[in-house]
Amino acid sequence: MTMNEFEVDDLSYDHLAAKHVSLRRVLGLFKAYAGRLALVLVLILLSSVAGIAAPFLLRSIIDNALPTGNLNLLMLLAGGLIVLACFGTVLGVLQVLITSKVGQSIMHDLRVKVYVHLQRLSLSFFATTGTGEVQSRIASDIGGLQALVTHTASQLARNISVVLMTMIAMLALEWRLALFSFIVLPIAIWISHRVGELREKLTYEQQSRIADMASTVQESMSISGIILTRTMGRTDHLKRRFIRTSEGVAELEVRTHTVGQWQWGIIDVLLQALPALTLLCGGFLMSEGVTAVTIGTLVAMIALQEQLLWPLEEVLESAVHIKTTRALFARIFEYLDRTVELQEISDPVVLDHTKIRGDVRLGKVFFSYDNTLAPAINGISIDIPAGSHTAIVGATGSGKTTLGYLLARLYDVDSGSVSYDNIDVRELSFQSLTEILGVVTQEPYLFNATIADNLRFASLTATDEELIAAAKVAQIHEMIITLPDGYQTMVGERGYRFSGGEKQRLALARTILRKPRVLLLDEATSALDPATERAMSHALTTLAKQCTTITIAHRLSTVRHADQIVVMDKGHVVERGTHEELLALKGVYANLARSIQ
Structure with missing residues (x-):
C-alpha cells in the first residue's frame, strides 16, 4: 500500500469538520x-x-x-x-x-x-x-x-x-x-x-x-x-x-x-x-x-x-x-447529525394492547429505496381483516420483503399509508407498534446467550412456563429438552450451534412470547423440512385464531390455506384470491406454482 493511498483530501475533511464541529x-x-x-x-x-x-x-x-x-x-x-x-x-x-x-x-x-x-x-x-x-x-x-x-x-x-x-x-x-x-x-x-x-x-x-x-x-x-x-x-x-x-x-x-x-x-x-x-x-x-x-x-x-x-x-x-x-x-x-428518518410524532397514539383488533390496511402505497430507481412498491392497496390469514407471494425481486419492511415501519412510505386499526403507522407510538406487530424473518438473529435469554428478549418477565408454551407452538420444545442444558444451552454466535430450521423456530417462539395481535412471517419457514413445516403450519393455524397473520413466502405450500393470497410482480399487485381461485385464473400464480413443483 503506497503513501498516496493515504493522502488526506484536505478540502473534503475541512468541509466535514466545519460542518459538524x-x-x-x-x-x-x-x-x-x-x-x-x-x-x-x-x-x-x-x-x-x-x-x-x-x-x-x-x-x-x-x-x-x-x-x-x-x-x-x-x-x-x-x-x-x-x-x-x-x-x-x-x-x-x-x-x-x-x-x-x-x-x-x-x-x-x-x-x-x-x-x-x-x-x-x-x-x-x-x-x-x-x-x-x-x-x-x-x-x-x-x-x-x-x-x-x-x-x-x-x-x-x-x-x-x-x-x-x-x-x-x-x-x-x-x-x-x-x-x-x-x-x-x-x-x-x-x-x-x-x-x-x-x-x-x-x-x-x-x-x-x-x-x-x-x-x-x-x-x-x-x-x-x-x-x-x-x-x-x-x-x-x-x-x-x-x-x-x-x-x-x-x-x-x-x-x-x-x-x-x-x-x-x-x-x-x-x-x-x-x-x-x-x-x-x-x-x-x-x-x-x-x-x-x-x-x-x-x-x-x-x-x-x-x-x-x-x-x-x-x-x-x-x-x-x-x-x-x-x-x-x-x-x-x-x-x-445523520437525519433520523423514522420520527415519532410529538403526541403519538398509544393503544391499549388488550383492545387492539388487528385490522391492517395498505392504501395506495408507493416506496422507492432511491429516488433515481424505479419504485419497489408501486401503488399497492391491500385490506387484511382482523383474525385473517393473508399471504404475499411473488418471484424474487417482486417487492415482498420490502412490503414487510413497510408494515414494520423499518422504512416510511413515500406516499400512501400503512395503518393498523385505521390508525396510520406514522401516528402510532413506537411502543404501540411493537405491541401490535410481531416479526419473524428468513434470517433470524440470535444472541450469543442461552436459549432462555434469547426467548426472554421478547418479554423480560416471561416465566419458564410461558417459554415452554411458546416453544411448543413453534415446534421446538421437544428438541430443546433433549439438549444437556435444556433451555440454558448457549446458542453460540448468531445461533450457529443450531440448524437453519431450528433457528427459525426459536425466532418464532420468541415472537409468539410477545403475544402480538398481528404476526408477520417473512419466509419464516423456508429452512424447515416438509414434516416440520406441516407441523408448523398446523400450529400457526391454531395461533391464527388469536391474531392476524401475514405470511410472505416463496414456497406456496405454506400459504395454500390462506384466506387471501396477494400476488406481486415488480412492485405491483397483479392477482389476489384464494389458492383455488388463483390456480383457476392460470396467470402469474399458476405459473409460479408450476415453476416450483
Missing part, C-alpha cells in the same frame, strides 16, 4: 457538569497562586535571610516553601479525582448518545455502513477522546492559569527581563498551531483506516466468514489483505506522531536557551548599573521561567492534541 458544540458536552468543573477551576487558581509564591520566598531567602544570617527568617521562609508544596499536592490530588469522574461521565454520555441515535436510524443506514465502521466510531473514536475529557482539558486550564500567573509574577519581579523572556512566545505558538493542523488531518485518515481494519476483522473472523474463507481456500488472500491494511494503519500512526518533529525541535531549543539568554541579559543590566536587578532577582526570574516553560510547553502540546481530537469529534458528530 464547533467550539460551542464541544463545550456543550461539559455543560451538565458545570458545577464540578467550576470547583476544578477554583482549585487550579489556588494551585497557581501557591506555585508563583514560591519564587518570591526563594528571593527573600537569597537576598535577605542568608546574607544577614537571620535563622528565624530562614526557618519561616523555608517552612513556607514546605507548606506551599503540601498545599499544591493536596489541590492536585483533588483535581485528578474530580476531573477523572467528570471525564468518564462525559465519555459515558457520549457513547450512550451515539448508540441511542444509531438505534433510531432507518435500515438504509445499516444497509450501507459496515458493522466494523459503526463499532469503530463508538469504541475507537470516542475512546480516543478519553485523554481530552479526563486529562487534557483540566491540564490545559491548569497550565494556562500557571502561565498567566507566572507572567504576571515575572512582570512584577523585573519587567525588563520579563519582556525579554516573552519574545519566544509568538514563534512557539505559531509552530504548535501549524503542527496541530498537520496532525489533525492525519488523525482523521488514521481513524478511517482503523475502522476499515475493524470491519475486515469483524467480517472475516465471524463464523460465516471463517466457513466461507476455508471452503473457498482464500485464507492466504485474506491474510495478505489484512497485512496491507495493518501496514497502512501503522504507517499513518508513525506519520501522526512524527509529523512536525523538526518544527517542535525549534521550540525546544528556544525554551531551553531562554535561561542562559536571561542570565546574559541580566548580567548586562547589572553592568549598566540597574539596581533593581540583583542576584536574588536573577535566581527568582530563572525559577519563574522554569515554572513558566514546562506548563507553556504542555499548553502548546495540549493545543496540538486538541486539534487532533477535532478529527475524532468530526467522525462522531457526523453520525449524530
Whole structure:
C-alpha cells in the first residue's frame, strides 16, 4: 500500500469538520457538569497562586535571610516553601479525582448518545455502513477522546492559569527581563498551531483506516466468514489483505506522531536557551548599573521561567492534541447529525394492547429505496381483516420483503399509508407498534446467550412456563429438552450451534412470547423440512385464531390455506384470491406454482 493511498483530501475533511464541529458544540458536552468543573477551576487558581509564591520566598531567602544570617527568617521562609508544596499536592490530588469522574461521565454520555441515535436510524443506514465502521466510531473514536475529557482539558486550564500567573509574577519581579523572556512566545505558538493542523488531518485518515481494519476483522473472523474463507481456500488472500491494511494503519500512526518533529525541535531549543539568554541579559543590566536587578532577582526570574516553560510547553502540546481530537469529534458528530428518518410524532397514539383488533390496511402505497430507481412498491392497496390469514407471494425481486419492511415501519412510505386499526403507522407510538406487530424473518438473529435469554428478549418477565408454551407452538420444545442444558444451552454466535430450521423456530417462539395481535412471517419457514413445516403450519393455524397473520413466502405450500393470497410482480399487485381461485385464473400464480413443483 503506497503513501498516496493515504493522502488526506484536505478540502473534503475541512468541509466535514466545519460542518459538524464547533467550539460551542464541544463545550456543550461539559455543560451538565458545570458545577464540578467550576470547583476544578477554583482549585487550579489556588494551585497557581501557591506555585508563583514560591519564587518570591526563594528571593527573600537569597537576598535577605542568608546574607544577614537571620535563622528565624530562614526557618519561616523555608517552612513556607514546605507548606506551599503540601498545599499544591493536596489541590492536585483533588483535581485528578474530580476531573477523572467528570471525564468518564462525559465519555459515558457520549457513547450512550451515539448508540441511542444509531438505534433510531432507518435500515438504509445499516444497509450501507459496515458493522466494523459503526463499532469503530463508538469504541475507537470516542475512546480516543478519553485523554481530552479526563486529562487534557483540566491540564490545559491548569497550565494556562500557571502561565498567566507566572507572567504576571515575572512582570512584577523585573519587567525588563520579563519582556525579554516573552519574545519566544509568538514563534512557539505559531509552530504548535501549524503542527496541530498537520496532525489533525492525519488523525482523521488514521481513524478511517482503523475502522476499515475493524470491519475486515469483524467480517472475516465471524463464523460465516471463517466457513466461507476455508471452503473457498482464500485464507492466504485474506491474510495478505489484512497485512496491507495493518501496514497502512501503522504507517499513518508513525506519520501522526512524527509529523512536525523538526518544527517542535525549534521550540525546544528556544525554551531551553531562554535561561542562559536571561542570565546574559541580566548580567548586562547589572553592568549598566540597574539596581533593581540583583542576584536574588536573577535566581527568582530563572525559577519563574522554569515554572513558566514546562506548563507553556504542555499548553502548546495540549493545543496540538486538541486539534487532533477535532478529527475524532468530526467522525462522531457526523453520525449524530445523520437525519433520523423514522420520527415519532410529538403526541403519538398509544393503544391499549388488550383492545387492539388487528385490522391492517395498505392504501395506495408507493416506496422507492432511491429516488433515481424505479419504485419497489408501486401503488399497492391491500385490506387484511382482523383474525385473517393473508399471504404475499411473488418471484424474487417482486417487492415482498420490502412490503414487510413497510408494515414494520423499518422504512416510511413515500406516499400512501400503512395503518393498523385505521390508525396510520406514522401516528402510532413506537411502543404501540411493537405491541401490535410481531416479526419473524428468513434470517433470524440470535444472541450469543442461552436459549432462555434469547426467548426472554421478547418479554423480560416471561416465566419458564410461558417459554415452554411458546416453544411448543413453534415446534421446538421437544428438541430443546433433549439438549444437556435444556433451555440454558448457549446458542453460540448468531445461533450457529443450531440448524437453519431450528433457528427459525426459536425466532418464532420468541415472537409468539410477545403475544402480538398481528404476526408477520417473512419466509419464516423456508429452512424447515416438509414434516416440520406441516407441523408448523398446523400450529400457526391454531395461533391464527388469536391474531392476524401475514405470511410472505416463496414456497406456496405454506400459504395454500390462506384466506387471501396477494400476488406481486415488480412492485405491483397483479392477482389476489384464494389458492383455488388463483390456480383457476392460470396467470402469474399458476405459473409460479408450476415453476416450483
